[in-house]
Amino acid sequence: MVDVSHASLNYGDLNDARSGRVPVGAVLGSDAAGVVVQAAANGTGPAVGTRVVALTSGAFAERVAIDVGALAEVPKGLDPAQAVALPVAGVAALRSLRAAGLGPDKRVLITGASGGVGRFAVQLAARAGAHVIASVGSAARGEGLAEAGADEVLIGLEGLRQPVDVVIDSVGGPQLVEAWNLLAPGGSVQSVGWTSGEPAVFPPYATVGPAKSLTSFVIEGDTGADLAALTELAAEGAVTVEIGWQGSWDRFDEAAGALRGRRIPGKAVLEVAGAEPHATVPSPQD
């Protein structure tokens, strides 16, 4: 059981809110950071008082019960506001790059590179030695991406002629079709998201030719180990967490509007005002 101090807002949370799949009254949210107030009954997991971050359902709450396999300790020196930006966006970036078969000298195209997933994907691909091409919606949205490790920053896919080996796509629509056409034989497109909301129409025979793949992507299973790796990288400064919006969770509308309006570089972080900071919860045998 964790007392939540920070939550982060993902594009997916906004999709969930409007999906009709989530029952009215259910608690939304996926990324939470805070302090353990009751340890797991079976003795696994961190002790009371440990600072943790997690990818969990129901993260937009003051207190949440979290599977031990879904959380990682927040290393010393890492602010929980930074740690909480990592779960959904960082794990999606890490796992989609891993699934695509990342390696040195590969040409990697990252669409929606200005956003949460995109900024982590740029940094992780650059660390792996790839040639990183970051695609954004406007010049202003590309700010900071060269410093994050992008070798090229493009508006849309303007001017991109040479084939790429990997595409991490979070935009979908016509840009996905263009990216597919740029994919080299043996290459992989990871379809992580679809922020464009537009259909992708493949011209006849676009999918006929030397083998290359378009793979759907979703985060599944325990995320604790990947989250631990990401928090370590962030604590060492090897991965930078860019927070484009931070404020109290009663300003949720403002954060959601800015995210949807493409005005947030990187991540939005909500500060949660808990009733009793770090109060412990009596265990059932007490």
Ligand SMILES: NC(=O)c1ccc[n+]([C@@H]2O[C@H](COP(=O)([O-])OP(=O)(O)OC[C@H]3O[C@@H](n4cnc5c(N)ncnc54)[C@H](OP(=O)(O)O)[C@@H]3O)[C@@H](O)[C@H]2O)c1
């Ligand atoms: N499959 C999974 O497990 C998984 C995990 C994480 C995220 N996702 C999905 O991945 C996507 C990105 O998530 P995120 O949290 O990184 O979102 P985000 O922080 O909002 O970033 C999304 C980026 O997409 C671009 N974008 C937004 N609206 C667009 C539009 N109408 N047309 C073209 N580009 C647009 C924006 O870049 P510009 O302003 O530069 O154009 C924005 O920076 C979402 O669809 C999300 O649901 C999926």
